[in-house]
Amino acid sequence: MVSFKLKDIATREEPFAQGHKMCPGCGVAITVRQIMASFEEPVVIANATGCLEICSGTFPFSSWRVPWIHSAFPNAASTIAGLESMYRAKVRRGEIPKERKIKFLAFGGDGGTYDIGFQALSGAMERGHNIVYVCLDNEGYMNTGGQRSSATPSGARTTTSEVGKVLQGKQQFRKDLTRIMAAHNIPYAAQAAPSKWLDLMKKAYRAFEVNGPAFINVLCHCPTGWHTDPTRGLEFVQRAVDSCFWPLYEVESGVVRITYKPRKKIPVVEWLKDQGRFKHLLRPENEELLESIQVEVDRIWNQLLKDAGEEM
Amino acid sequence: MEKGTLEEKKSKRRVSLTGDDAIAEAMRQINPHVVAAYPITPSTQVVESFARFVADGLVDTEFVATESEHSAMSACVGAAAGGGRVMTVTGSQGLAYMFEVLGVTSGLRLPMVMAIANRALNSPLNIHGDHSDTMAMRDMGWIHLYSENGQEAYDNTIQAFRIAENPNVRTPVLVAIDGFQTSHMVETLTVEPDNLVKRFIGEYIASYPMLDIDNPVLYGAADRPDYYMEHKRSQLVGMINAPEVIQQVGQEYGALTGRYYGLVEEYRMEDAEHAIVVMSATAGSVKDVIDQLREEGVTAGLLKVRAFRPFPAEEVAKSLSRTKSVAVLDRCGTGGAQGGPLFLEVRAALYEEKSPPQVINYIYGLGGRDLPLRHIKDVYLRLREIARTGERGKLVDFLNLRE
Ligand SMILES: Cc1ncc(C[n+]2csc(CCOP(=O)(O)OP(=O)(O)O)c2C)c(N)n1
Ligand code: SF4
Ligand SMILES: [Mg+2]
Numbered sequence: 196m197v198s199f200k201l202k203d204i205a206t207r208e209e210p211f212a213q214g215h216k217m218c219p220g221c222g223v224a225i226t227v228r229q230i231m232a233s234f235e236e237p238v239v240i241a242n243a244t245g246c247l248e249i250c251s252g253t254f255p256f257s258s259w260r261v262p263w264i265h266s267a268f269p270n271a272a273s274t275i276a277g278l279e280s281m282y283r284a285k286v287r288r289g290e291i292p293k294e295r296k297i298k299f300l301a302f303g304g305d306g307g308t309y310d311i312g313f314q315a316l317s318g319a320m321e322r323g324h325n326i327v328y329v330c331l332d333n334e335g336y337m338n339t340g341g342q343r344s345s346a347t348p349s350g351a352r353t354t355t356s357e358v359g360k361v362l363q364g365k366q367q368f369r370k371d372l373t374r375i376m377a378a379h380n381i382p383y384a385a386q387a388a389p390s391k392w393l394d395l396m397k398k399a400y401r402a403f404e405v406n407g408p409a410f411i412n413v414l415c416h417c418p419t420g421w422h423t424d425p426t427r428g429l430e431f432v433q434r435a436v437d438s439c440f441w442p443l444y445e446v447e448s449g450v451v452r453i454t455y456k457p458r459k460k461i462p463v464v465e466w467l468k469d470q471g472r473f474k475h476l477l478r479p480e481n482e483e484l485l486e487s488i489q490v491e492v493d494r495i496w497n498q499l500l501k502d503a504g505e506e507m
Numbered sequence: 508m509e510k511g512t513l514e515e516k517k518s519k520r521r522v523s524l525t526g527d528d529a530i531a532e533a534m535r536q537i538n539p540h541v542v543a544a545y546p547i548t549p550s551t552q553v554v555e556s557f558a559r560f561v562a563d564g565l566v567d568t569e570f571v572a573t574e575s576e577h578s579a580m581s582a583c584v585g586a587a588a589g590g591g592r593v594m595t596v597t598g599s600q601g602l603a604y605m606f607e608v609l610g611v612t613s614g615l616r617l618p619m620v621m622a623i624a625n626r627a628l629n630s631p632l633n634i635h636g637d638h639s640d641t642m643a644m645r646d647m648g649w650i651h652l653y654s655e656n657g658q659e660a661y662d663n664t665i666q667a668f669r670i671a672e673n674p675n676v677r678t679p680v681l682v683a684i685d686g687f688q689t690s691h692m693v694e695t696l697t698v699e700p701d702n703l704v705k706r707f708i709g710e711y712i713a714s715y716p717m718l719d720i721d722n723p724v725l726y727g728a729a730d731r732p733d734y735y736m737e738h739k740r741s742q743l744v745g746m747i748n749a750p751e752v753i754q755q756v757g758q759e760y761g762a763l764t765g766r767y768y769g770l771v772e773e774y775r776m777e778d779a780e781h782a783i784v785v786m787s788a789t790a791g792s793v794k795d796v797i798d799q800l801r802e803e804g805v806t807a808g809l810l811k812v813r814a815f816r817p818f819p820a821e822e823v824a825k826s827l828s829r830t831k832s833v834a835v836l837d838r839c840g841t842g843g844a845q846g847g848p849l850f851l852e853v854r855a856a857l858y859e860e861k862s863p864p865q866v867i868n869y870i871y872g873l874g875g876r877d878l879p880l881r882h883i884k885d886v887y888l889r890l891r892e893i894a895r896t897g898e899r900g901k902l903v904d905f906l907n908l909r910e
Contacts, residue, residue: 237720241585254728254738262717264588265727266611270581273573277543277585277593282718284540284569285591297720315581318574 197235199396204232208260215258216250220425222415222432223247223331226389227302230329230413233399237261238298239278243271243307246338246417247331269311272319272328275301279324298403299325305332305346308412309372320379320408327402327409330372333417341420345370348440349488350481352472353420363481364472368491376410377446383409385445385454389416390433394443394454401445414441422471434466439496444503451503460496463489508762511703518700526689529657529696530596530622530682531556533664535566536704540591543571543582547601548634549686550624554596576601580608587617588726590716592668594619598686599626602640606647612679613648614742615726616714618671621649622664623683624690625787625838627874635875636686638786638838642848648742650680650749651815653786658696660684662766663813665699668708669756676752677714678745685788685838687875699764707763746817753814770819772811775801776826779808781890782864784823784853785836786812789871789878796883807887812849820856827857830864831894834886836906838872846903865899871906882906 198204211231217224223246231238240263242248248265251258266274279299285291303312308330316328335353336342343356349368352358356365377384382405387395395413402409414435416428423431435441436455440463443455464485467473476485500507524532531553534542544554554572561570569586573579579595587593597605602623612619627633628640641651652667654660660682667680684690699707715724730738754769761767774794776782783793790811800807810826812819827833835854837847844851850868857863869886871878886906893899 239589239717239720249729252725252728254730254734257725257728259725260723262720262723263725264585264717265729266581266584266615267607270577270584270608273578273581274585276571276573276578277541277582277587278589278717279585280541280543280569280571280582281586281589281591281593284567284586285589285718287567287569288540290591291718297718314574315578318578321574322571 197233197400199393207232210238210260211251212258212260214256216253217246218419218425220418220428221246222389222417222428223333225429226331226395226413226415229389229392229395230399233396234298234403236296236298238300240264241266241271241275241278241301243301243303243312244268244338245304245307246333247302247304249338268307270315271301271303271307272312272316275299275326275328276319276322276324279326298327301326301328303328303330304336304338305330305334306336306344308332309345309370317379320376320381320410323407325407327399327411330410330412331415332412333415333420335417335420337417337420346372349491350473350476350484352475358475363475363484371495373410373412380449381410382407383445383447385410386412386441386443388414388432388436388441388443390429390436391443391455398445398454405447420472423469431466431470434461437461438463438466438492440466440492442496442499444499451499453499453503453505463492508759511763515700515703520698521695522698523693523695524657525552525691525693526657526660526684527552527624527691528556529661530664530684531560532698533661533704534594535560536701537592537594537665537668537708538566539568539594541569541571541583541586541593542595543573543579543586544596545573545576545579545601547576547597547599549626549636549690550596550598550622552690553622576604577608580605580612583619584608584611584615584617587612587619588615589718590713592711594621596622598624599628599640602644603628606644609644609647609649611727616677616742616745617679618677619679620664620667620671621679621681623681624686625683626686633874634686636688637873637875639840641681641683642839645816645848648678648746649816650678650746652680652682653813653815654682654684654689655788655790655811656689657692657694658766660689661696661698662760662764662768665704665708666756666760666768670749670753672711673752674714675748676745678749683787688788697764703763707760749817750814750819768813770814771822771826772813773826774809774811776808776810778806780806780831780894781887782808782810782827782830782833783836783883783886784810784812784827784833784849786815786849787838789836789838792878792880793883796880796887800884800887805887805891815849818852818856820852823853823856824860827853827864828860832890833864833866834890835866835868836871837868840870840873841903850903865893867893867899867901868903869906870903876907878907
């Protein structure tokens with residue numbers, strides 16, 4: 196097993212090199228570094244269009260020291276499935292020795308995963324390719340200026356879910372993609388956050404270890420799209436975890452396991468406050484809206500506890 | 508040029524196959540590393556027959572039955588970037604659904620072959636043959652080969668790999684057959700021995716395989732305006748080199764099998780004064796009409812376009828320059844252009860001629876509409892009239908349409 200000691204991680208050569216163009220304090224960049232540090236064997240990457248792709252692969256520069264492909268926005272899952280199929284075909288024909296293990300990893304944003312790439316992802320998971328798909332969920336289409344996605348939390352202001360005289364941000368609750376992926380009965384599905392880095396890295400390690408498709412959904416702070424202080428990103432992500440808006444758990448062979456349980460569950464408002472996109476929710480006239488968000492978060496958290504066989 | 512051995516000649520098989528099965532048979536012999544596909548009438552039987560080959564262990568292909576054509580083409584992109592032989596099959600709505608990824612394939616210079624059973628596009632929904640699907644993607648950077656019958660479909664599929672993979676081309680190739688007319692028509696054709704096909708296509712050495720993990724490569728970088736044009740210009744080199752390679756491969760294939768291929772095929776054009784230009788299955792009907800008309804003293808001829816992209820303008824101009832009148836038959840609407848896509852190309856190709864023939868355009872066969880021989884005959888009679896009177900009349904018209 197690869198060492199997760201800080202000293203070892205810090206001295207290992209990083210496949211994702213510095214010099215990329217992600218915004219200062221970007222949670223996507225931190226998450227990618229954590230994922231890439233969680234395994235050693237060779238890897239091939241497919242990246243959906245989005246912040247990570249644009250910021251790490253604009254000609255003539257690249258931040259990738261490993262084979263990497265970008266095709267389009269909706270198809271990271273089907274692209275990596277094709278690569279993995281080619282690998283299997285070549286191993287079968289003896290063109291690649293079978294001892295030569297290669298990992299197949301896809302990165303997509305929440306737009307490229309929850310929305311436009313949803314079908315391709317579902318198909319790839321159902322077909323059982325030996326791939327790991329990591330969703331870098333920053334809760335909106337950030338690369339294109341911060342539009343809503345089905346991962347955007349309710350109440351959030353985005354450029355396509357505006358706050359105005361009659362509307363107060365996104366009207367709908369978010370899609371629970373991690374559970375949907377787990378419902379594919381794949382060997383491994385997990386939810387993680389870069390603020391709990393060891394938990395995230397262990398999940399990435401496990402995702403590669405299982406035989407078959409694995410999915411990890413990571414909440415990544417986005418100072419630019421969330422309108423938050425870029426020096427406090429991990430703190431915000433941790434508040435999402437501690438309020439149980441973003442529970443950390445894994446589903447392996449149908450068994451749900453909560454990997455981190457906040458000692459003291461904080462109110463959802465603690466996660467929403469200090470973020471520009473939620474500012475309007477703190478206005479007195481939106482009290483009911485705020486309350487409905489709390490109710491929904493609690494409902495989903497309680498359901499998860501039940502599924503994990505834990506006490507409420 | 509290499510010839511087939513005596514033993515190979517003896518082990519040629521004459522078999523009765525549908526056009527779809529002729530393509531599937533070629534695929535079995537080619538044995539691609541990866542086939543990713545999604546069913547759509549009238550090419551479904553290619554996928555089904557191939558799935559049987561996979562189930563019976565007759566190929567060692569990784570067959571990926573995707574959940575959509577978008578994913579099929581995307582998986583093909585990933586697989587081809589991985590560095591092996593890749594093929595898919597589709598048409599019509601399926602091709603339209605792939606559209607986003609078609610330009611990725613050619614832009615990344617990924618050799619692969621796509622078989623198409625041409626079919627009309629919605630709406631109205633129609634499962635029958637016409638060329639509106641592939642014509643809608645004519646400028647996506649793919650090489651287009653059109654086949655007259657099952658034999659050509661088989662031969663083109665095999666040659667397509669050699670063309671696509673040629674280091675000077677490295678461009679994806681589509682092989683089209685007419686939906687139902689060819690895809691479902693049972694014809695007797697020659698199937699070459701497996702080892703001959705294997706020898707002809709040879710080993711494929713991919714240029715920058717992603718699975719060569721010791722030499723990491725990056726596919727699909729973003730370009731700003733400072734590089735995009737240069738990359739698009741360099742992509743064109745494959746197209747520019749393609750005609751020579753298509754002809755050379757067609758000659759090599761001919762030496763081995765006795766069936767030679769070029770960019771275009773001429774039928775009784777040596778002394779033809781009136782010519783029809785057409786692609787795919789209809790060329791067969793036109794040949795029959797020509798034989799009839801020749802007996803009646805009409806100097807009719809046919810120019811069949813096999814390679815539509817890159818468009819063989821020189822060959823077309825050379826062949827038609829000796830004629831007096833030409834009708835281009837397009838199995839695709841005009842979409843508001845000055846005529847059908849084949850017509851636009853042919854007419855432009857003749858622009859440099861000193862005394863070009865009169866050229867008219869007919870739209871025919873949309874959504875599987877039949878084209879009885881008498882309509883083709885009428886076209887030739889009109890062409891003769893145009894040549895006699897010098898009066899061209901209507902530039903674009905329809906054949907066999909109720910108005
Ligand atoms: C088919 C298609 N539709 C729309 C776009 C425009 N587009 C590019 S990236 C993007 C949003 C990306 O959002 P997400 O996947 O969440 O990634 P992020 O940039 O937030 O990391 C959009 C809408 C596109 N490239 N392709
Ligand atoms: S917009 Fe957000 S996700 Fe994109 S690079 Fe900037 S901080 Fe990161
Ligand atoms: Mg996003």
